[in-house]
Amino acid sequence: MELTPRPIEPAKKPRKWLPIILLTLVGLGGVVIVTQFLRSAIDYYCNVDEIGVRSGCEETTRLRVQGTVEQNSLQKIGSNTSFVMTFNNKSINVVYSGDPGGIFQECISVVAHGRMIDGTFESNRIEVKHSNEYAEKNADRIESSGSAACSQAQG
Amino acid sequence: MSQVSQETSPTGTRATQAIGVLALAVMAWVVASGLLLTPQDVVQGESVRIMYVHVPSAWIAYLAFVFTAVASAGWLISKKHSMGFDRFAGASAEVGVMFMAITLITGSLWGRLTWGEFWQWDPRLTTTAFLFVTYIGYLAVRRLEGSVEQRARRSAVVALLAVLEIPLVHFSVVLWRSLHQGATVLNPNGDVKMDDLMLFTLFSGVVGFTLVFIWLVLHRQRTMLLVDVADNQGLDLAIVARRAEGPAN
Numbered sequence: 001m002e003l004t005p006r007p008i009e010p011a012k013k014p015r016k017w018l019p020i021i022l023l024t025l026v027g028l029g030g031v032v033i034v035t036q037f038l039r040s041a042i043d044y045y046c047n048v049d050e051i052g053v054r055s056g057c058e059e060t061t062r063l064r065v066q067g068t069v070e071q072n073s074l075q076k077i078g079s080n081t082s083f084v085m086t087f088n089n090k091s092i093n094v095v096y097s098g099d100p101g102g103i104f105q106e107c108i109s110v111v112a113h114g115r116m117i118d119g120t121f122e123s124n125r126i127e128v129k130h131s132n133e134y135a136e137k138n139a140d141r142i143e144s145s146g147s148a149a150c151s152q153a154q155g
Numbered sequence: 156m157s158q159v160s161q162e163t164s165p166t167g168t169r170a171t172q173a174i175g176v177l178a179l180a181v182m183a184w185v186v187a188s189g190l191l192l193t194p195q196d197v198v199q200g201e202s203v204r205i206m207y208v209h210v211p212s213a214w215i216a217y218l219a220f221v222f223t224a225v226a227s228a229g230w231l232i233s234k235k236h237s238m239g240f241d242r243f244a245g246a247s248a249e250v251g252v253m254f255m256a257i258t259l260i261t262g263s264l265w266g267r268l269t270w271g272e273f274w275q276w277d278p279r280l281t282t283t284a285f286l287f288v289t290y291i292g293y294l295a296v297r298r299l300e301g302s303v304e305q306r307a308r309r310s311a312v313v314a315l316l317a318v319l320e321i322p323l324v325h326f327s328v329v330l331w332r333s334l335h336q337g338a339t340v341l342n343p344n345g346d347v348k349m350d351d352l353m354l355f356t357l358f359s360g361v362v363g364f365t366l367v368f369i370w371l372v373l374h375r376q377r378t379m380l381l382v383d384v385a386d387n388q389g390l391d392l393a394i395v396a397r398r399a400e401g402p403a404n
Binding site: 023027028042043044100101102104105111130131137 | 194195196197198199200202203206231268269270271272275277278312315316319322323331332334336337338339342348349350353
């Protein structure tokens with residue numbers, strides 16, 4: 001009589017796909033919520049033409065406003081810097097308390113932090129929003145880096 | 156530990172040596188070209204040179220996290236659950252976190268020079284920081300108590316979820332209004348507005364950083380193998396020692 005124990009077939013475990021699929025769906029759901037429903041909360045700034053128009057861009061609150069420094073509008077008034085900021089054919093006057101320094105110049109996009117007071121945007125912080133274009137600085141050209149930004153902005 | 160080093164291969168091979176030498180050569184070119192040969196940018200001036208480190212390190216961090224996810228999926232799907240997949244996933248994530256840290260540090264320096272701020276909670280910076288913290292969490296999960304199989308299973312699930320953040324980070328500048336500039340090379344229009352030598356140096360940086368990534372991951376996953384072997388041998392030795400004690404009273 002053959003009494004050798006028969007080899008036992010290992011029971012096949014069902015693959016646990018359900019938790020993986022559920023976790024993936026939860027992750028994708030999170031992405032959809034963040035991208036579709038939190039847009040206005042996540043946007044870093046309001047554009048110049050949206051002040052007082054778009055929700056979250058009310059004139060009565062402190063704002064971060066984005067626009068381009070208008071050519072030939074930059075002025076130093078005492079310790080302040082004044083310029084016109086434009087976006088989508090809408091302009092506002094900006095007075096910044098100090099000298100922005102760095103690569104701040106005409107024709108460059110900036111984000112100004114501040115408040116609208118009597119039709120003027122009084123700012124105490126300016127961030128330069130540089131473009132995604134990179135070109136050689138040519139010493140032979142007559143134009144300064146300021147006008148170079150203007151020619152870059154004009155394409 | 157001496158037993159381990161005698162019985163297993165060292166982490167270096169001829170292939171890794173070749174990759175290491177090639178990586179050094181390409182990185183030497185990137186440093187020379189980035190600092191000396193490429194021109195100043197017409198608007199940003201000298202600060203543009205940070206780009207040759209910042210952009211490649213960001214791309215390679217993305218690549219590392221994608222590899223982590225692919226290897227994790229490989230571990231979950233494969234019937235044998237080969238631990239090689241898990242070690243590769245862990246090694247790639249560690250190196251990816253290092254490159255992500257380089258991205259954040261160089262980005263912060265670049266931001267100070269252009270925006271005037273080291274940091275702003277804008278969409279790109281915030282999602283990048285979130286991605287970085289997520290993968291720190293992934294590395295923490297890998298160090299939880301448990302068997303190597305438990306480690307592999309837990310971390311694989313985390314890796315497959317974490318990788319979903321990458322599109323969110325990359326497209327954050329398109330989805331939302333960000334202080335960070337839009338993509339130059341991978342822009343939707345396909346119109347790359349960059350000086351030729353700047354672009355060539357940038358791609359050289361990508362090649363150089365990729366070679367460094369491969370070299371580090373190969374060495375790291377072999378080190379992980381040695382640690383796993385040492386752990387197993389430690390367990391075997393403990394069992395042998397226990398048996399030598401004879402039956403319990």
